[in-house]
Amino acid sequence: MSRAAATLRAVASPDPSPAAPVVRLEDLLEKVARGDEAAFAEVFTRASGPVHGLVRRVLRDPAQSEEVTQEVMLNVWRSATRFDAAQGSAMAWIMTMAHRRAVDRVRSEQSATDRVRRLGGREVLPAFDEVAETVEIHLEREAVRRCLTSLTDLQRESIDLAYYAGKSYREVSELLDVPLGTVKTRMRDGLIRLRDCLGVTA
Amino acid sequence: MTDPHALSGAYAVGALNETEQAEFEAHLQSCAPCQIEVRELLETTALLGIAAAQPVPPALRAAVLDEVSRTRQLPPVVVSLQAHARKRGFALRRWSLTAAACLAVFTIGLGAYAGQLQHENSDLRHRGDQVAALQTAADARTITSADGGATATVTVSRSANQMEFLSSGLSMHKGRTYQLWLIGPTGPRSAGIFSTDNGKHAPRLFTGPGDATVLAVTEEPAGGSAQPTTQPIIKVPLPTA
Numbered sequence: 001m002s003r004a005a006a007t008l009r010a011v012a013s014p015d016p017s018p019a020a021p022v023v024r025l026e027d028l029l030e031k032v033a034r035g036d037e038a039a040f041a042e043v044f045t046r047a048s049g050p051v052h053g054l055v056r057r058v059l060r061d062p063a064q065s066e067e068v069t070q071e072v073m074l075n076v077w078r079s080a081t082r083f084d085a086a087q088g089s090a091m092a093w094i095m096t097m098a099h100r101r102a103v104d105r106v107r108s109e110q111s112a113t114d115r116v117r118r119l120g121g122r123e124v125l126p127a128f129d130e131v132a133e134t135v136e137i138h139l140e141r142e143a144v145r146r147c148l149t150s151l152t153d154l155q156r157e158s159i160d161l162a163y164y165a166g167k168s169y170r171e172v173s174e175l176l177d178v179p180l181g182t183v184k185t186r187m188r189d190g191l192i193r194l195r196d197c198l199g200v201t202a
Numbered sequence: 203m204t205d206p207h208a209l210s211g212a213y214a215v216g217a218l219n220e221t222e223q224a225e226f227e228a229h230l231q232s233c234a235p236c237q238i239e240v241r242e243l244l245e246t247t248a249l250l251g252i253a254a255a256q257p258v259p260p261a262l263r264a265a266v267l268d269e270v271s272r273t274r275q276l277p278p279v280v281v282s283l284q285a286h287a288r289k290r291g292f293a294l295r296r297w298s299l300t301a302a303a304c305l306a307v308f309t310i311g312l313g314a315y316a317g318q319l320q321h322e323n324s325d326l327r328h329r330g331d332q333v334a335a336l337q338t339a340a341d342a343r344t345i346t347s348a349d350g351g352a353t354a355t356v357t358v359s360r361s362a363n364q365m366e367f368l369s370s371g372l373s374m375h376k377g378r379t380y381q382l383w384l385i386g387p388t389g390p391r392s393a394g395i396f397s398t399d400n401g402k403h404a405p406r407l408f409t410g411p412g413d414a415t416v417l418a419v420t421e422e423p424a425g426g427s428a429q430p431t432t433q434p435i436i437k438v439p440l441p442t443a
Contacts, residue, residue, distance in 0.1 A: 033278065040270055044263060053256035066262055070269075077270045081278035088241050095248040103216045137255045144253035162217035163250055169217040181208075188211025188243075195246040 025090040032080035040077050047091065048073055049137065051098040058102035058166040068105055072098045099163070106166040147197035155190030158183050210236060214243035228342060276353075277370045277401055347438040356417055356438045358410070365393070367406040367417065372398050372435065381422040382406060383430055384414035393417070395426040411440050 025046060031039035051072050056065040076094055083093055148156055157176055161167040167175065173183045206229035212218050213226050230236050342359040352371040358364075367382060380403075382393040393408045411417070418434035 033275070035275060037267070037270060041267055044266060048258040048263065048266075049255040050252040052258045052262075053254040054251035056256055057254045066259065069258065070262055070266055073266045074269055074273060077266075077275065078273060079276050081275050088244060089248070091252065092241075092245045092248040095251040096244055099216050099247070099251060137252060140249060141253040141255075144249055159215055159250075162212070162215035163247055164254065167217065168219060169212045170219075172217065184208050184212050186211075187215055187217065188208060191211045191214055191243045191246055194250075195242050198246060198249055200242050200245045200249070 026083075026085050029076075029080045029083050029090050032077060033083065040080075043076060044073055047076065047094050050091070050095060054095060054098050055102045057164045058099070058106055064105065065102075068101055069098075072101050075101075103166040107168075143198060144194075147194050150197055151190050151193055152186070154178065154182075155186045155193065158186045159190050159194075162187060206233075207236060210239050210243060214240060214247050216247075224343065228340075231342075274351075343441045345438050345440070347436055349436045352436050354417075354419065354436045354438050356440070358440055360411065360441075363409055363412070365408055365410045365417070367393075367408070369398075369403065369419070369436070371401050372403075372419070373401050378421050379424050379426060380435075381420050381426045381430070382408070383418045383420065383434075384410050384412065385416040385418055386411075386413040388413075390418070390430055392426060392428070395422070415440055415442065 023042070025043065028039045028043050028046075032043055048069065052065065052069040055068045055072065056062070059065045059068060072094070075097060083090060087093070151159070154176065158169075158172050161172045161175060162169060169183045169187065170180065172187075173180045176183070178186075206226055209218065209222065209226045213223065218226060230240060341361050342357055344355060344357045346353060346355045348354075350371075351373075352369060354367065354369040356368075357366040372380060379395045379397050381395045383390040384393050391414075393410055394406060396403050396406050417438045417440060418430070419436045420430045420432045420434050422431060
């Protein structure tokens with residue numbers, strides 16, 4: 001297993017002491033799919049922090065973020081029956097769902113109010129002491145932080161604006177004043193560089 | 203779309219609009235290397251998400267666990283990630299097309315095809331060809347609509363003039379049947395009837411859409427009706443081009 005895949009598993013199991021057998025998030029979801037509420041409570045424990053953090057990064061507003069986190073976690077319960085491990089990890093499934101829901105929300109908001117997001121001096125990741133975190137999430141955060149520094153400024157900014165701020169690539173292109181094609185390319189090669197740095201395999 | 207491959211990064215960070223996303227996912231269907239790349243990039247962005255983790259307020263946990271005990275789960279039909287993501291808050295689902303949905307429909311179609319071939323039925327072999335034609339058509343689109351507890355997924359290709367309909371969560375009154383309607387400028391015309399077993403049914407494959415702009419499902423007396431006699435349970439807007 002790759003390091004990142006191991007991390008995804010580790011994030012999904014906050015108590016990796018050898019005495020406690022590690023239950024994979026995928027296996028928990030399988031139980032959830034059969035209506036096991038206790039298994040869902042465990043999925044909630046493992047996944048809600050990442051979901052909530054990501055949703056808050058995209059939406060910023062605490063009340064809205066809580067609402068969307070709630071929707072996403074409830075949807076994990078409702079659609080666990082449809083999770084397909086052949087398509088990717090459970091964590092990626094949940095995080096993709098969370099991101100799409102948050103982005104949907106931010107875009108419908110934007111079309112109504114055209115919120116302007118401050119660009120300058122934004123921290124890419126929350127400060128260390130901002131979050132009470134598990135060891136695994138701390139390690140993950142450090143790996144992501146380190147790998148993000150291996151990107152060019154344009155790659156990093158493109159990915160940051162799209163993923164963490166919910167911007168479309170057209171908006172990214174305008175905000176960074178670079179051609180559309182360049183933004184697409186930088187998103188892709190930046191993610192590929194991140195993927196290799198983080199040791200992700202499908 | 204110029205070079206679909208180049209969009210994998212923008213897709214994985216969620217930077218495409220819905221039309222572009224649908225187009226990219228249509229491309230994904232026929233591009234195995236892209237599927238692997240996208241999967242890896244989605245695992246990568248998941249790590250970016252995990253790195254932003256923040257603790258959840260305890261009241262939120264209690265609220266969700268409470269709601270879960272009162273919330274029914276979806277029937278186990280494979281649908282798209284978008285469908286998962288947008289399940290809530292969208293009465294009439296907008297464009298939603300994914301490789302997952304298409305592959306699921308295709309796989310179910312092929313599964314039915316394989317099973318039926320044992321009977322050496324040439325009609326069914328023809329059906330398999332139609333499914334393949336639909337799924338490989340460049341303009342094939344999949345639209346998902348949800349209303350109440352029911353979800354409908356429609357795959358449509360105007361060039362192949364083929365459609366496929368799959369739903370879940372439709373529960374029927376005894377002695378009744380479901381009927382599909384293609385609604386165009388000249389009104390509704392029947393696209394066939396079907397029944398469900400525990401809310402599930404085999405994919406319905408039929409010719410269309412022609413000039414229709416909406417696919418609707420109504421409940422009708424057994425055997426179906428010449429014209430709809432009840433209000434549609436679910437309506438799916440069809441792509442115009």
